[in-house]
Amino acid sequence: MAHHRRPLVRSMLTLSFLLLALVLSGCEGMYSARAPKEEDELAKKFAPEQTGSVIYVYRPSATEFSRAIFLYDNGAMVGSLGAGSFVRLVVTPGRHVIGTKSPSARSLQDELTVAADAGRLYYAQVSYGAGGMSGDSPKLKQVDAKAAEEQIRGCDLRVRGPLQ
Numbered sequence: 001m002a003h004h005r006r007p008l009v010r011s012m013l014t015l016s017f018l019l020l021a022l023v024l025s026g027c028e029g030m031y032s033a034r035a036p037k038e039e040d041e042l043a044k045k046f047a048p049e050q051t052g053s054v055i056y057v058y059r060p061s062a063t064e065f066s067r068a069i070f071l072y073d074n075g076a077m078v079g080s081l082g083a084g085s086f087v088r089l090v091v092t093p094g095r096h097v098i099g100t101k102s103p104s105a106r107s108l109q110d111e112l113t114v115a116a117d118a119g120r121l122y123y124a125q126v127s128y129g130a131g132g133m134s135g136d137s138p139k140l141k142q143v144d145a146k147a148a149e150e151q152i153r154g155c156d157l158r159v160r161g162p163l164q
């Protein structure tokens with residue numbers, strides 16, 4: 001009787017591993033969908049919010065490691081960035097800790113604190129330190145408006161958070 005159960009157990013294990021792989025691969029894609037063209041164009045007007053602050057976080061499309069980088073605001077995941085993409089975070093004024101993490105990391109790998117004032121725009125660039133070699137971690141740095149806006153125009157807006 002136990003001999004007949006082995007194929008069933010093996011099938012169940014195979015199915016479990018396939019489902020786990022699907023879930024893990026879906027997590028990255030779930031946070032990296034391209035926003036509609038109209039939203040992308042509107043975000044690239046760099047308009048401030050009257051009662052909130054705006055933080056643009058972007059990854060230039062230079063020849064960089066293409067693996068997604070997960071992005072956090074005050075510990076909550078807000079999306080992911082691939083090379084050549086950006087997010088526009090409309091946040092409440094105050095202290096915001098923007099964090100990055102590669103998919104294989106267990107904890108945040110870099111953080112940037114932004115003291116956000118209402119009606120202002122802030123820009124943070126994400127990159128891999130040494131050309132994206134394995135073992136590198138994503139780094140954040142605050143960038144001035146002129147340089148950031150020029151680079152963001154060549155990037156694609158990503159939707160925030162999980163898709164509905």
